Amino acid sequence: MNEFQGPVIGKPRGRLGRRTPSTDAIFGLVAGGLAVAGLLALGQTVKLIQPEDAVAVGINAAYDANNNVLVYHHVKRFFHYNPDGTLYLKLVGQGTTLTAMCDTGGAVQQLLLDEATNGEIKGVGVVLNPAAAPAAFTTGLHSDVLTAVAKAQALATTLLESAVFVDCILLEGVLGAAATPTTLPNLRLLASENVSVCIAADPAVLAVNGGAGYAEIGAALGMLSIRKVSECLGSVDVTRKPEASKGTDTYPLTDLAGGYFLSSALSNGRRFATLSGADKSALGASGYIYAGRFEGFDGTYFNDSHSCTEVSGDYAYIEDNRVWNKAAKLVRQALIPVMRGDVEIDPATGFLPASTITYYQTKAGKTVKDMATAGELSGEPVVTIEPNQDVVGAGEISLEVGYVRRGVLRRIRATVGAINPA
Structure with missing residues (x-):
């Protein structure tokens, strides 16, 4: 012992309450597409932290236009709504069905189990990008979606047994031209609490998409990842906004400068403005995620965060699972x-x-x-x-x-009327 050492001073750790950065904003995207020679092969997993990372492997606006697909579109929308998110991308060959992508051993499972992702992916969006417009529909919904829901839930359940936690598998729900909201299949009856179907579309994108139909999976993933796990996809505001949006009291899909969601439609092109009250109620009751606006209020928003299971269940909404x-x-x-x-x-x-x-x-x-x-x-x-x-x-x-969940205010009832102060 050194007699002149003086007091022995220890250096404590862990007292400042600092935590490891959250991984809640890490999502995945599986999409139909074509390989980019020398840059990106089908089945390859690519980590993206900005749109430029997709451009570096040949996924850009020209890729989408030349191949009549929407891949860069979904990537760009994801990062538009959450600039601080992380997106893992995997392309599969065109013609691969949603059902095959979600089946055991399919691209979704491969992505979730890929060692390169460190098991950090919280949810996966699945996009069809068909070479030709879908032809088979079940009462208005692309038939492939219904079979994919069951496969996706079976996959999520199986992965949970191996401690792989999947918040949501979000499927692109393409509707037939003649689909009517009141006769669409009821997704709430499918007992698939980890699966959701999005049928929201931006009319400006539909106008140049060749009529094949599409749904805004990239925007939905971005809007999910920007939110706390307890927040609803349909909330008008979010707690943690990107820097450019701080100081505002809403966080809409609408972006005037970018021309995003100046209006909204269903995936078959039917405009939100043409939907009746009964149509909107039917879509919500049947568990579809779409986009619209509040009358007299600016901006487009997602309607809710429905999952494909009974509304009375404990995991009826995406945030329940998150x-x-x-x-x-x-x-x-x-x-x-x-x-x-x-x-x-x-x-x-x-x-x-x-x-x-x-x-x-x-x-x-x-x-x-x-x-x-x-x-x-x-x-x-x-x-x-x-x-x-x-x-x-x-x-x-x-x-x-x-634990006690935070509530989600889905309805407000208010009485407004004149009073007589006398």
Whole structure:
């Protein structure tokens, strides 16, 4: 020991409350397209943090125009709405169906399991880009979409068993020319809580798209990724706006300078302005994501964040899944370090002592508590552990992490009328 060393000063860490940057804004896009010789092969995964990264591999406006596809379009829209997002892109050959893309071993699974993505992708958009306009429709909706919904949900369920958490698989919902909102298939009956169908379209894009129809998957992914996990895709405002939009009290799809969503339509070209009240109600009740505007209020917005499952369920909206997935993943990461570790047991009872219960409660709840701090939950989580558990005999501990969701204000009822102050 050095007698002249003086006091030994320690350097503490982790006291400032700084957290690892969020990965909530990392999404994927699987789209039909053509390879770019020497730059981008079909099936290759490319990480994009800006539109220029797509241009670097040959995906640009000319690529879209020359091949009659919308790939750069979706990439550009994603980054327009979330300049700070990350998008992983994978192209598949034209003619590959949505069903095949979402099937076991298909492009969506390949993208989610690709080591290059580090398992960080939170949701995937799936775009058809057909070589010819779809011909098969089921009561107005492209038949491929309905079979793809079931495949996508089966994939999400299977991946969850391997701790791959998928917030949403968003399918491009192309409608037939004669489709009517009141007779479209009811997506709420499909028991597919991790899948959503978007039928929103920008009329300006439809005008140059050759009549094949399309849906705004890129814009939807961008608008999802800019939001906190607890925020609804259809919210008029968002908590964390891009720098250029700070100071405003809305965050619409409409961008006057870029000519984006000056009006809106369904994917078959039918204008939002022509939809009746019954049409709008039918689309919402059947679980479709589309875009429109509030009468007398500027800007175009998505209607909601419907998923393809019953509206009474716990995961009827995309944000329900985003919150659960984030909480579940955080709990899993927190508890893995104690797996197969030894556990103190009360020698008198054979059960868990209070100190051990407190330790695991703190361990399981700490990271989810950060979600409350970030305004993604209402209040701190509650971790419950039954003390009378035979850990020695069973080799396991059961616990429950409960949280209170933040609400989403989908309707407001107000009474406006004259009063007599006398």
